[in-house]
Amino acid sequence: MKRDSRKIDKQAADTQPAGDGLSAEAAFASYAAPLVDHAIECANAVREDASPEPLHRLRVSLRRLRSLWWAFEPLLDKGGNTRQRALYKYLATAAGKTRDWDILIELIAQDESIARKMTPTLLEARGGALAASRETLSNADVKQLLQEALTSASRELNTAHERVPLQKFVDKRVAVSERSLKKRMKRASRAKRSNYTAFHDVRKAGKKLRYLLEFFEPILSGSHKRIMKRLIQIQKRFGALNDIVASEMLLRDNMGLLAGSGDTDGALQWLRQERKRRMRAAAGLLRKL
Template sequence: MNRKNDKEPADSTPADEAPSAQTAFASYAAPLVDHAIEYANAVREDASPEDFHQLRVSLRRLRSLWWAFQPLLDEGENTRQRALYKYLATAAGKTRDWDILIELLAQESGIARGLTPTLENARGDALATSRETLSNADVKHLLREALSSATRELNTAHERVPLGKFANQRVAASERTLKKRMKRARHAKRSNYTAFHDVRKAGKKLRYLLEFFGPVLKGGRKRTVKRLKQIQKRFGTLNDIVASEMLLRDNAALLAASGDTDAVLQWLKKERKRRMRSAAGLLRTL
């Protein structure tokens, strides 16, 4: 399947007028909706880890965009839409989590050789569940309706907010959240993974906003983007280990007869501690 990564944004604003946030919304949201539908269709036909990964990314970006436009949208409806994107991303994530565990253990071939067939079978079961959930949800209809509803609400609003002003305000709000979470994580106990996970989520949201609004923001953001890439890489590898360890523990009974799960858990525990130290070290330098 040929998947396009970029689509031309629609622009209904005259060239001599500064665009408003309300009129610009669809140019951000429509390509994301198209991508999400594209990958939702792809996972029905193809079981590749990359399609599930890209579907989750598309849904997370949609959730971040709806958060960005939260001040301009009905609060209740906005909350419901963001919950929907999270639900769909979680459905895709049930398969993606197995992919991550399998990929991690493939790097340590000697430690999980006996587990591999059982992990692949468990991944197949998760795939069937993910596909059923996404099919029953009718992703295309839900996302198209969410886009239409939000666009209609924004286009009929009496007030207009300059896009540049709005974008800078929302990015600033996201930056404040990230700084607070980084401060909390710096003072958290090494065992408090939640504090580190909150940094990762806040950093990811800010990076998405910078990608959305980059051309209309005041000042350069190269340093910020570089820092966010560092956070995502370092904290992402930590999250992979923690999620894999939880998945293995939650399915201990299923995997008990398939190999030495204790050895795998010991390796994951060791990796978690190492990557926690690495993440904490990065925080001290930022």
Template sequence: MKPESRKADKRPADNDPSAGAPSAQAAFTSYAAPLVDEAIEHANAVREDTSPEALHKLRVALRRLRSLWWAFDPLLEQGLSTQQRALYKYLATAAGKTRDWDILIELLAGDGHGARRVVDEMAPKLQDARGGALATSRETLSNADVKHLLREALSGASKELNTARERIPLRKFAAQRVAVSERSLKKRMKRARRAKPSNYAAFHDVRKAGKKLRYLLEFFGPVLSGGRKRTVKRLKQIQKRFGALNDVVASELLLHDNLALLTGAGDTDAALQWLKKERKRRMRAAAQLLRKL
């Protein structure tokens, strides 16, 4: 058992002073089962629905599952949560390969930045590349048997937690895990404030930590004491500003890595130049937000 889990109240739930309150172990399935159903539904939808929204919903569902498994990591067998989070990341990456092309196309097609002509010229090959990525995404998700994998993971974790001898009140556990996530975010924000303007990795770490904390507050908000509206508002600001930065950074890398694929499709140099300028602009905007928070 991991060190943090030793802090759990070892008395039977019936003898706990907060009698009537559910334990974290007993509550796990009520959090995880709907997310598993949602992820399976979106994975099935991707077979028929080629829209960017279908892939985005699948990625979000898998990210939420990763955050939930991270939250319950102290209560699970050592290594089990890490393995499951790696699986969810693998599946999300499979869906993300297509979504990355969607974001690049959306960015270049946006109004007001002079790249509209570029994307018009590149459109046929961009769509071909997106189609190839979609075929790969579908094949990967199909071969992975998402439904079986997610159901099996849910069943194994639920069984382990429901048969555990130790019990910790859900409210206490939720407060502990949210506090850990909050400290992680603060640490990464401090590091990003001191980072050089070119250090995107530091900004990316803030985005990931902020997203995890937001998901945890969405899961555990109803059982936590005290209002969290101000925190959620800050997290939404971070997610929006840093997500916009991530979109342009990922698009710049994607275009650069696929120049050979887009040969003759148009002025890729002009597209890269615009993305570079936009990356710098969004980096400044992200840094400005950090100073205010």
């Protein structure tokens, strides 16, 4: 994952503008094109490789695209931008369905007695999800959708009458994202431990801000190393919590499918205990930050 992010960032850096005297409208394609190319590359890999990694890379790539479109939201048609971001979310969700089974399988494997009986059924369900993901992504024609989105947004921005200085624009958008994260962290720190939604909102806001810093760090005013360090901590701790919550929900939603495949009650009990432990860990991190 980290190697993949560095690869994307390096590709983007080769084409991204320095920022001096450049407008945000003119710079958009330099940020978007490498991300679109990478997402198309990942979508092609999914068709050829059934392992978890290509689907994970595709989902991450689509999330980065969604964050970039959010960053340029003030300069784009509101309705079109909303629809485009919804499309990225839809495609990412399609890729994520198989990834969710992979995570559940990895977690269940930590208890050998449960995994021995349950894993074959989980793998069968994972195969069905993979087939559905591939069909959805194939029917969607990811390459055409993403190329059309890039062309449409670039045309809209290139024909805009007004021009906004790039550095001023990205400074403002990153500041908006930072305020959003702080607001959600404050809300989560006061929330009850049963209120997972508040913790999930922190994770999403943190991920968006991290993507923006990765996009725009070379031209942002001031240093953001400290906040980036915090974001990495948030993503790791809150991501681990999300894995458990998503796996518990997936198992509960498929009890009928998994009936007779092993000790599902034991698996749910282990996941529930692990969720509580990871919730405490996430709350502890909030107190430190």
